[in-house]
Amino acid sequence: MLTFFVIFQKTTGRPSPMPSADAPKDIINKLKSIFNVGEGIMVYNTGVASEELEDDEIVCAERRAGKSYCKEVENYIEATRLDKIDPEQFAKFQEYFKNDLEQTQMVATRMDVGDSKTKVIYPEGAESEDSKWLLVVQHEQLKQGVLVEECENVDSASEENSTLPLEDISKCKQNFTYRKLVVLVNGEMKEEMVKLPSNCECSSS
Incomplete structure (x- = not known):
């Protein structure tokens, strides 16, 4: 079973690195610069685009x-x-x-x-x-x-x-x-x- 797992990992590419603990905060901060982010990270536009x-x-x-x-x-x-x-x-x-x-x-x-x-x-x-x-x-x-x-x-x-x-x-x-x-x-x-x-x-x- 272990041999199969190693072979599988090699044939499907390197696994993606685990996101850091601060990643969710970074995403929220980026969203806040564009939208108002309410409780539960519900995103909504706060106005009509100027153009x-x-x-x-x-x-x-x-x-x-x-x-x-x-x-x-x-x-x-x-x-x-x-x-x-x-x-x-x-x-x-x-x-x-x-x-x-x-x-x-x-x-x-x-x-x-x-x-x-x-x-x-x-x-x-x-x-x-x-x-x-x-x-x-x-x-x-x-x-x-x-x-x-x-x-x-x-x-x-x-x-x-x-x-x-x-x-x-x-x-x-x-x-x-x-x-x-x-x-x-x-x-x-x-x-x-x-x-x-x-x-x-x-x-x-």
Whole structure:
């Protein structure tokens, strides 16, 4: 029997060394650096990963605030590499690289809404119709200026109406529209409908 045991050990390789007495403690310490470890070494995650909502790597302050566009995308230059794109692509979509000047003049003639702000933005990122985030083409000399109207305080009472009775206080709702812009997908320019603020609708409660 002893001879069989020795032969068996030789044919199956060297046995693994026994773990040290401190090994379980080391494992627990490593887990504690990542997770909270409860009684009985039950492991559970204590929060949402910081990049869970930005898994497509389009990160900006506006997106974190729940808006549908990004004014400035972190690492935009490295992500787009617009300097490497064939100039013919820019020429193909030349009609898009302009500001909404005519619409700006039209808005200027409207009655101002105290709870909203109208402005031209140059979004570097925006949310598509199928809720995917896309990089919008904004070259140093070729930009897509889009006119938007945003509520200053969505679903909150207007400051100038704060002295009115509750039933007469206006509340504001942000409306959106889908606008076709030139975006970058896998290094190629293409047209895509993206979600942008259109107007602020205020009404009394």
